[in-house]
Amino acid sequence: MLFNCREEFAKILKTKKLELERLDYELLIKRDKRRYKLIRLAKRCIVSEFGYLKINRRVYFDNFDKKYVKLLDVHLNLNKYVKIDPDLKAKIEDQLGSGKKYKDIIDMFPNAHLSLMTISRIFKSVENDKKRNEVTKKVLLKNNQVVYIFVDDAFLNVDRFRSKKRWKYNRGKDTKVRVISFCTGYDKKTLNLKRKKLANKRNTFLIGKNENISTEALSFKIYELGCNFYENFDNAHLVVGGDGATWIKNLANYLEADYILDRYHAVRELKKVFLNNSIKNSETLFKTALSYFYKGMYEELIQILEIFACNSILKYFKNNVKGIENQNKTWNIGVSAESVVSGLVKSTLGYGSKIFSFKVIKNILNARNFNLNNNLGF
DSSP: OHHHHHHHHHHHHHHHHHHHHHHHHHHHHHSOTTTEEEEEEEEEEEEETTEEEEEEEEEEEETTTTEEEOHHHHHHTOOTTOOBOHHHHHHHHTTTTSOOOHHHHHHHSGGGOOOHHHHHHHHHHOOOGGGTTOOSSOEEOOTTOEEEEEEEEEEEEOOOEEOSSSSSEEOOOEEEEEEEEEEOSBOGGGTTSSSOOBSSOEEEEEESGGGOOOHHHHHHHHHHHHHHHEETGGGOEEEEEESSOHHHHHHHHHHTOEEEEOHHHHHHHHHHHHTSSOOTTHHHHHHHHHHHHHTTOHHHHHHHHHHHSOHHHHHHHHTTHHHHHGGGOTTOOOOOHHHHHIIIIIHHHOSSOOOOOHHHHHHHHHHHHHHHHTTOOO
């Protein structure tokens, strides 16, 4: 079977070689003879997915620009030092945002004998910033329909380098990725399922110092994105949710939106108070505090926390009054910011320690975000 594949690939390479050399001959016949003077034949090796493609093409002297040129290379858009076949390069670029590791992509094209650095260079060469927030179809909203906006920050280590003095990897500065997710609530088809899905979901992110904007500027950015993702966004009922950071609460104020506190983070803080300390009847007190939180009973929750909680945790809850009071609202579906960070950032780049340049990370996330927003799989 392996021998048959090699035989088939050899036939493909031979056919491709003949096609390119025939094209080179056609360019010879059609060229402007006053401009291009034929000099000689030169060999070139192109890396294709089927193996090394070796061709002979003609070299000309350009009388206008006073330089040597290969018309076939120009026609194929192969620069002087580029060895990768454009078709193969396009297929590798398609894997941006798929979540595949470099080694997985190399295994997809075993006959090309690609290296990790080749994949990295191809990913780095892509310019896809504009693709990040493109959607093929907008979602039409009803008047006063609820649109949830969940926000959270993730931090990545990028641009680590090998020190010349010490042979070990030095960690670069943490790069912040601010993840923003929109949805219109639960998908009705999944309401009876254990794992419900969110409807009309759209994601985006901001990364790096050039996108590190103020909370007020972020509110304008989110409004623009909402209008980009949804029709009639002007008349939507906005609900902002997050982990309790002050900037998220301020963001809700700028957007004139309702604010909800992420239950996961709130419950985690309550556990620190009652379940990690030697408090008498701690489990009962924990259940009572939890009940107050879920029912949106802010005053009662604060009264019990003033007795048992430390100042930092007490301050955390006091700074999120509206986020607690809105817990019992019928439109409160909780906050899924952590899962968005996991689905967009962590699962895409791979869990654990990784080495990426900033440009590569940005390009990967741009492609991943486009795929998620347009339901393109991966």
